Amino acid sequence: MTFNPLILFCIIPLAAGLLCMLLVRQPGLSRMVGVVSMTLNLVFSVALLMVSYLKGPGLIFTTDVGGWPAPYGITLVFDSLAGLLLAPASLVALACYIHSFSSLKPETERRYFHPLAQLLMFGVNLSFLTGDLFNLFVAFEIMLMASYALLSIGGTRRQLTQSYKYVVLNLMASTVFVASAGMVYGMFGTLNIAHLTAIVRHNVESGTPLPTGFTALAVLLLLVFGLKGAFFPLWFWLPDTYYTCPIALGAWFGGTLTKVGVYAVARLFPFAFAQGEGGLAVIMPIIAISAAFTMFLGVLGAVSQHEVRRILAIHVISQVGYMVFGIAVMTPLALAGCVFYMIQHMIVKASLFLCCGVMERHAGTDDLDHMGGMLKKHVWLGVLFLVAALSLVGLPPLSGFFGKLTIIREGWESHPWLSVIGLATGALTLLSMMKIFSYAFWSPEPKHAPPKSNEDIPTDPNRSWVAAYVGIVMLVVAAVGVGVGAEPVFRIALVAGHQMHDPTDYIKAVAPNGVPGVHTVATKSAVHHTTTIPAGEPNESPIIDPTAVYHELTNTAALIGRTSP
Amino acid sequence: MILITAICVAVTFGVSVYMMLGRDLKSVAMGVFLLSHAANLSIISMSGSPVYNDPEQGITFKQPPLLVSDDAYHATDSEAVAATGEEATASPLNTIVDPLPQALILTAIVISFAVMGFLLALIVVTGRATGTLDVDKLAQEQLPTPSAAH
Numbered sequence: 010m011t012f013n014p015l016i017l018f019c020i021i022p023l024a025a026g027l028l029c030m031l032l033v034r035q036p037g038l039s040r041m042v043g044v045v046s047m048t049l050n051l052v053f054s055v056a057l058l059m060v061s062y063l064k065g066p067g068l069i070f071t072t073d074v075g076g077w078p079a080p081y082g083i084t085l086v087f088d089s090l091a092g093l094l095l096a097p098a099s100l101v102a103l104a105c106y107i108h109s110f111s112s113l114k115p116e117t118e119r120r121y122f123h124p125l126a127q128l129l130m131f132g133v134n135l136s137f138l139t140g141d142l143f144n145l146f147v148a149f150e151i152m153l154m155a156s157y158a159l160l161s162i163g164g165t166r167r168q169l170t171q172s173y174k175y176v177v178l179n180l181m182a183s184t185v186f187v188a189s190a191g192m193v194y195g196m197f198g199t200l201n202i203a204h205l206t207a208i209v210r211h212n213v214e215s216g217t218p219l220p221t222g223f224t225a226l227a228v229l230l231l232l233v234f235g236l237k238g239a240f241f242p243l244w245f246w247l248p249d250t251y252y253t254c255p256i257a258l259g260a261w262f263g264g265t266l267t268k269v270g271v272y273a274v275a276r277l278f279p280f281a282f283a284q285g286e287g288g289l290a291v292i293m294p295i296i297a298i299s300a301a302f303t304m305f306l307g308v309l310g311a312v313s314q315h316e317v318r319r320i321l322a323i324h325v326i327s328q329v330g331y332m333v334f335g336i337a338v339m340t341p342l343a344l345a346g347c348v349f350y351m352i353q354h355m356i357v358k359a360s361l362f363l364c365c366g367v368m369e370r371h372a373g374t375d376d377l378d379h380m381g382g383m384l385k386k387h388v389w390l391g392v393l394f395l396v397a398a399l400s401l402v403g404l405p406p407l408s409g410f411f412g413k414l415t416i417i418r419e420g421w422e423s424h425p426w427l428s429v430i431g432l433a434t435g436a437l438t439l440l441s442m443m444k445i446f447s448y449a450f451w452s453p454e455p456k457h458a459p460p461k462s463n464e465d466i467p468t469d470p471n472r473s474w475v476a477a478y479v480g481i482v483m484l485v486v487a488a489v490g491v492g493v494g495a496e497p498v499f500r501i502a503l504v505a506g507h508q509m510h511d512p513t514d515y516i517k518a519v520a521p522n523g524v525p526g527v528h529t530v531a532t533k534s535a536v537h538h539t540t541t542i543p544a545g546e547p548n549e550s551p552i553i554d555p556t557a558v559y560h561e562l563t564n565t566a567a568l569i570g571r572t573s574p
Numbered sequence: 575m576i577l578i579t580a581i582c583v584a585v586t587f588g589v590s591v592y593m594m595l596g597r598d599l600k601s602v603a604m605g606v607f608l609l610s611h612a613a614n615l616s617i618i619s620m621s622g623s624p625v626y627n628d629p630e631q632g633i634t635f636k637q638p639p640l641l642v643s644d645d646a647y648h649a650t651d652s653e654a655v656a657a658t659g660e661e662a663t664a665s666p667l668n669t670i671v672d673p674l675p676q677a678l679i680l681t682a683i684v685i686s687f688a689v690m691g692f693l694l695a696l697i698v699v700t701g702r703a704t705g706t707l708d709v710d711k712l713a714q715e716q717l718p719t720p721s722a723a724h
Contacts (some may be wrong), residue, residue: 143678150685154692161696169700170712173599176693180606181594183689184613187682191617191675 010518012070015085017053018095018134021046026127039123040110046127047106050134051099058092058501067504069518071140079519080201084140086519089505090348091137093498094272097352098137100487101264101359102130108363108480109257111473112370117163117255125162129155129261136269140519142190142200145273146183149237153179156266160254171253178246182236189229196220202280203519206512209281224287230277231295238270240333241302244326248310251322256369257480259318260362263325264355271332275347279339279509297337301430304330308437317365317375317445321358324401324441327434328354334427335416345506346415349499353408353491357400360484364394367477368449377445382454389478391450393485398442400488403435408492411499579619586612599697599707606693610686614679621675 025046029039061068070087073079087095106126113122132152139145157179161172194200197208197220212219236243247267251259274296283292307327314320332354335347365375367390372380384391396407403409413435417428491498508514516524586608593605701707 143681147681147685150689154689157689157692157696161699164699164703166703169696169703173602173693173696173700173712176696177594177602177606180689180693181609184606184609184686187610187678188613188616191613191620191678194617194675194678195620 010068010070011072012087013072015070015072015087015138016074018050018085018138019131021049021053022127022131022134026124026131029123029127030121033119033121033124036115036118036123043106043123043126044103047099047103047130050130051096051103054092054095054099057087058089058096061087061089061092062501062504065504066500067508067514069508069514071518079140080199080204080524083144084201084203084519085138086140086203086515087138088508088515088518089501090272090276090509093348093352093501093505094268094355095134095137097355097487098133098265098268099130101355101484102126102133102261104480104483105257105261105264105359105363106480107476107483108260108366109255110476112257112366112477113255114163120162122159122162125155125158129159131155133265133269137272140202142193142202142205142277143187144200146187146190149186149269150183152266152269153183156262159258160250163255168253171249175246175250178236182233185229186233189226189233192222192226192229196223196226199524201519201524202277203512203516204524206280207516207520207524209284210512213284219285219287223285224291227278227282227288227292228295230282231274231292234270234273234277235299236270237267238274238333239267239303239326239329240270240299241306241326241330242299244303244307244329247326248319248322251325252316252318256318256362256366259322260359260366263322263362264359267325267329268332268351268355271329271336271351274333275336275344275351275509278336279344280512280515283339293337293339296333297424297427300330300333300337301427302330303327303333304434305430308434308441311441312437312444314441315377317368317377317380317449318362320441320445321361321365324438325358327438328358328401330434331413331416331431334420334424334431337427338416338420338423339510340419340423341503341506341510343416343419343506344509345499345502346412346419348505348509349495349502350409350412350416352498352502353400353412353488356484356488356491357397357409360397360481360488361394361401363477363481363484364390364397367474367481368394370477372449377448379455380449381452382450384450385454391446393481394450395446396485397488398446400492402439402442406492408488408495410492411495415499576619579615583612583616583619586615597709599700599709599712602709603690603693603697607686607690610682610690614682614686617675617679617682621672 025042028042032038032042057070061070067089069089071079072085074083074085076082109118109122109126129152132148132150132155135148136145136152139148157172157176160175161168190200193205197205199205199208209219209223211217232243234240236246239247251263254262278288278292278296282288283296304327307323307325307330310323311320311327314323328350332347332350335343335350338344367387368380368383369375371383371387371390374380400407400409403413413431417431420428420431590605590608590612593601593608596602596605697707700712704712706712
């Protein structure tokens with residue numbers, strides 16, 4: 010369904026960014042503009058997601074930018090997957106932005122922090138929405154350019170010694186990405202994701218061999234997105250980078266940026282690049298092995314660390330492993346679990362980082378040896394941290410549980426060894442989270458003042474705490490909400506999982522008249538699937554019936570309940 | 575021509591990787607710069623022949639986004655012309671190069687130019703703040719790791 014207001018996702022942050030640029034000398038006004046823009050983004054994405062589910066389920070909104078019809082022009086596509094990631098990403102952005110009012114140094118804020126934050130959000134929005142491979146590269150660049158600047162903003166010695174690594178590595182990945190996008194064009198004559206998917210699927214279904222080098226191309230793209238998403242063995246840049254930047258930014262980056270890389274894999278690989286013989290023989294094993302190492306080595310790294318920021322930063326990697334696990338299994342249910350896990354991880358991880366920011370300010374350090382006794386002084390901080398930490402671990406009423414349950418249960422049949430590693434990782438996650446909690450909150454207060462180890466921790470004791478807590482509470486409430494209200498979220502995630510598994514809907518929404526070169530696919534899908542769902546008859550879509558799949562899942566859950574003690 | 579381009583791309587990639595592995599940040603920056611050139615060169619080599627018809631399999635892999643009259647379009651598409659190749663030159667699709675890769679690298683060049691500007695500025699600032707551009711020395715400047723703090 011064509012829905013041109015989708016472009017607002019680009020226009021709002023861009024306009025707000027330009028406005029903030031003009032208002033750079035007035036931090037108060039800039040903050041206001043920023044909060045309004047991010048709130049609008051959040052409200053718009055949530056509303057659109059609800060409409061897409063209620064009128065569909067799984068109604069896909071598209072916009073042909075500039076009026077050029079797909080596959081010739083750039084298309085923005087808002088499907089369930091994009092919507093489910095846009096909404097929490099906007100929430101995380103808003104919460105971290107509000108938190109930054111009380112944690113960012115004033116001089117950093119004056120150095121164009123507000124415009125850069127808006128541009129970062131623009132890049133993230135565009136990466137989730139774009140339906141074009143080259144445009145995805147442009148979106149990545151916008152996002153990364155803003156993140157380079159945000160990482161080195163303020164220019165402390167400590168930041169500068171780390172940020173060049175991030176910049177150079179990402180530049181390298183982007184260059185490989187643009188070269189592989191060019192090769193995709195050389196192979197298929199298209200950059201449109203729907204068109205590309207249609208061609209690949211058509212070839213696979215009709216038994217025609219895919220072009221030579223297709224698998225190599227897929228490996229190149231996996232390398233690029235793996236580096237951005239911090240998969241094993243490409244995660245080495247992450248701990249140092251997220252460790253050095255101001256905490257509100259660390260939370261934002263840790264919550265959102267790696268997920269953009271995972272999103273690109275989740276979008277492109279089930280659709281096209283993991284299809285065909287090469288995909289099954291080469292790509293899927295790589296993804297599965299990478300998932301295993303990412304999960305397990307990530308959590309081992311986290312257990313071995315003794316500083317809160319480092320533990321949290323390395324945990325990002327371990328959690329990315331679960332999402333990759335979901336992609337590796339590649340059934341609709343596992344993909345739905347992957348999407349659900351991404352949602353909860355964005356929210357929970359950002360809230361943990363923000364808690365860490367407040368803890369650091371109380372203790373003056375993030376070294377666990379010099380922290381302690383916080384539960385007596387700051388009970389609510391302890392409660393918030395505990396809830397967020399247990400969500401991350403995945404204890405039942407909280408959100409992490411449902412994502413892990415689905416992924417591990419679905420993976421049990423095809424990849425049992427991965428499921429075992431996933432369970433072991435969960436146990437170690439609990440260990441490392443409890444390490445933070447017991448050292449920082451339960452242990453007696455340290456006798457000596459800590460050595461000053463981090464020049465980014467604000468020292469001004471008169472600064473307001475309100476904004477910091479507002480940010481944390483927003484995220485923790487959302488995390489609990491996703492856990493307690495898992496059913497509606499999971500229903501939408503199931504729709505997304507089905508759409509990721511079977512691209513017919515996506516192709517039909519992007520190119521209603523079929524795509525050139527694959528007439529057979531277009532006619533076939535028109536016969537077998539009705540994808541334009543009449544507005545008056547909800548729940549009539551023949552391919553996606555979330556209720557049925559939901560029953561399947563609840564049966565699965567009941568089965569697990571019976572078989573395990 | 576394809577072979578020459580391929581060799582150019584390979585050599586550029588090789589040189590850029592060699593430079594990126596250097597210890598000096600300036601040479602790393604040059605390596606990144608060369609890498610984007612290599613990528614652009616490989617993209618431009620994708621423009622090639624705009625329409626690739628495989629009459630046996632009946633698949634058109636590459637259809638460039640060119641607006642031509644229907645007659646000309648079908649002239650290239652029909653199997654008869656592909657077999658004889660005589661009338662094919664009448665179609666504009668057979669006489670011009672696919673322009674899209676050029677548009678792509680224009681965008682990529684602009685982006686890499688901007689990013690390069692940022693990287694060079696970052697290197698200047700890093701050099702001023704730390705007094706060195708040697709990657710090894712920068713790595714030693716790291717904050718005390720947990721073991722060093724005790």
